[in-house]
Amino acid sequence: MTAMTEQHFLSAPWQWASHLPQVATSGACQRDHADFCRDVARWQQAPLERGQDAILVDPDPWSFTCALLACWHRGVRVILPNDGQPDTLAALAKDGARLIGAQGWTPPSDTVVGTPAWGTLSAESVAIDIFTSGSSGTPQRLAKTFRQLAHETCAFSNTFPLDYGVVVSQVSLHHIYGLSAALLRALTEGLPFSLTPCRFPEDVHHYLHATSVAALVSSPAQLERLPEALEANDRPPQQVFSSGAPLSQNAAVHARRQLGCTITEIYGSSETGAIAWRDRTVDSHWQPFDDTDVRADGELLCLRSPRLATPGWVTHADRVRFIDARRFELLGRADRIVKVGGKRISLEALERTLAQQPNVLKAHCVQPRSANDRIAAIVQLTPQAVPHTSAERKALIQALRDGLQDAFETIALPRYFRFVEHWPVNAQGKLTRATIMRLFQDLENRDVPRWLGCTEAPNDICHITYEIPEHLRALEGHFPGLPIVPGVALVHWALQEARTRWPDTLATGALERLKFPTPVRPGMRITLTLEHTATRLAFTIRSQGGQHASGRLRLEETAHD
Template sequence: MTEASLLGAPWRTASLDQPAGWRCDAPAASEAVTWRAFHERIGAWQVLLDTLATPGRRWLLHLKDPLEFAAALIACWERGDSVVLPADDRPDTLAGVDRITHARLGDVAKAHLATPRGASPRWGKLNAERLAVSLYTSGSTGDPQRLNKSFAQLDAELATHARLWPLEGRLVISQVSHQHIYGLLFAILRPLCEGAPMAMSLCRYPETLSDWLWRLDRTRRHSQDAPPGAVLISAPPPLERLPREIDWEAAPRVLKRVHSSGAALSWAASEHACELLGVAVSEIYGSSETGGIAWRIQQQGERWMPLAGVEVRDDCHGALWLRSPFLSSGDWQRQADRISLEGDGFRLLGRSDRILKVGGKRLSLTAMDRALGGHPGVVQARTVWLPERDTRLGAIVQLAPERLPHDHAARRDLIETLRRHLLAAFESTVVPRYWRFVDAWPTDTQGKLSGTVVRRLFRDLEDRRVPRWLGVERQDDDHCRMTLEVPERLRYVQGHFDRHPVVPGVVIVQWIVELAREHLGVSGVFQRLERVKFPTLLVPGERVTLSLALTHDARDTRLAFTARSPRGTHATGRVVFHAQEVNHVE
């Protein structure tokens, strides 16, 4: 514990005339909310809670404004209550949370605002082993799992943060939700425990951040009561998307530190944020279950350094084992991440389960698979991580035959329908961006949806010259049939009849040759084309079935092909290869 520990409840003895909150869009320091006013908010919340239930209850707390959230949280704790923090206030999320509360504090916020100010708060006692907060996170099965945090666990982590990154009275500006453990610790509890002011609203947009930094810079020059600077609590998505065209001149003068958590920043994103904001990003690696594990500043090295008191080791499989004062148990615990130990730190090598971070949000791919599978017409679905696409998700969806889209418009409408279906339970930032609709589940020769198959399904994202491959049905070594789509951004249709783009016939033939080599093992030398026809134009977004058949004689191997869609036949003919150069896969 430090002198300003959570268990010491330092908000009780804070200097009442100092700012607890700051209206960053206000023109002057007089718009600060003092600790005296914050105490009145705590007291008003307690008055309201007293009308709803006796002390010792659990409340479902969801409030978007940081200072109002902090007042409600402290009111509960000082009454002897605990709180449950849902990740968001979506109906599906709340439906999955245990019904253990008398009321949702988010629902009574308006009533609280009408409660007369001036109520004095009642101070209670915060026992180390007492339950402080429960959070929900995705489990390996996709079902929400409740995580209980005691005051002792929170206090240990806050003390570690304060020693490593002291706030020293700086304004805390947050771009992340305090309904999750990272935002709760860094944007709410740290300023409460260290006596630093917090911005009274979330900073959602880069334009807002720039404006706030400029206002704080001007206020500091004209008022001695202004915070000495600012600390930004952020995450990969907002840092990756900082626009260069915004004026960031004030940032280096005001920002002391930038924190990021939720996912690892790429080197390019770290450099981008450092260049614009004038301060290197301090990344924190951890999870809701474990709390903080390690930290790094990429400009000082790629390794992650364990936080004070945290021990890490690996096993023969490269799995991370952890022993931490932030956990309820002092035993070693195996984690889903794989690591490589290097000196006194380690490198992250990825996760070994179906839980990952997408856009800084923790997501169970199993839960999303289940949600997609529940939509009418969906036979089965699998969401996959596409690291080369800025960690965005892809979705492989097997549909009933009558549901398959055969053109661009139908595919676009289907994607929009599935997106709306997912938005009932997931945030828009984690909904898959890339979709592959199949009529048969794509597998390798071992009957598995392997990494090779997944890469083939999404290969057109990296190579805009190839078709969108949607699976192959092999009849024997010399015959196969596969489904293809023409990508809307196919390189070869650009400038090829601008008003009505089509796929050139020579491109179709090239695809057929390459696919025959890949799936039928053809490795001979191209000789000639025979009886080639293109009866119906092939257009972007169109879905076609390509049938390939090999025949052999003493001299040559002939590849017969037919490409059809519901609109008609798009290509027929034969490709001849020299027989001596043909090789068959056994």
């Protein structure tokens, strides 16, 4: 196979792909090159002034792709936000950028257009602005040139060549990993990309059942949730990639068994792009990509790569130990040493010891501002170990602290614990600073319950887990000696979550069929389920003990400008 080069990418081979029967497919439905050219041309009608940037937010892979390429070939710089929250988009629009996509301008369906204007792509021109995940601080805005994107795409194509089939992405195309490893790779190699989003295990099954999958671009959080058995007639993908966080040995073995192929982990960051890869079931050490030079700067990783913004050596924040001239082992972040009471404490050492305790699957330790400099721990438990009452929770915390006592001083032990059933990551597979702040928000705000994560299901259904803190303000006066959460607070939480999740479609309406069969008590672990349609929002609140509340909001249409 001929190696892919920067020039091949910059020639925009997708514009010449008229011989390909499919540009995108879902198995049952296809889009060909004529559809592709028509829709790129339609998106090129976007009302963008000369020099104006475009903010692109669209979860639909086809619309996202056509809009992205339409902008690029018009010479428009594209901003890809981490999320589509109104505050995020409003802040970006202050600089004069125009919002396009699902929450902004979209081409009218009856637009009649000719062929796209395939403008040239210049290596040093900025193609996109992306944002770091914010897992170690405030998200940072990064500019990526076409040269950097070209070499990011080439790294995957040249190291892991594909023969045929669709490239399916479970990760957001707004992130450098999903964009390059899935979408741009498919476009430059002449392979179809997935026409529909692939967020859930059911979507993976659909693609494996309906068509040949060349590559599944995924993350640890999604691979860990693969069902115990896929259908017997599902065809294994040729390749599976995981990035965003370390994939545990157990998860790698599980995913390999379920999918029937090797799981290749990619190590890198938004700043550096892809750095190295490994197959965890074969070797725990990382192998750099061929175009990447690595060395040690003390304990820190130092690298040089065409995917970096500068041509020289860059020192990374990860600590490493080299096995030989090229392969290395990751030892953790250098910036995860904190001080508590004048003592230096390694958060990663705490995490490793916590993860060795019975029924603990994963742990992450932090020092949130709201914790008064004490350490807090986010702990993922096996289902049978999840506490559902205040007494169970206190007993579990004591057992975990006892398990740490021999290795750490008392002041180093986590003071606050958040027990989760699913690791609370974003679309890029990252545990972000914003999520961490929300997990511990109740320490500062007595009006909110203890939020423990949200899992989504198909058809606009989501499940939010809470614990009821004993210090919750809503418990005051309800009732002395037997505190319960008032029904008005439960309804408020449901509507607040819904308005955050569906800001553009949820309007005010009439509340109906409200029921509160059993009270919610302090210390309980409850699940709020929201089901959203065009005409109504239904909610239920349940715990291990049964149902506590239900109701629905009849939605009224909002007039749009």
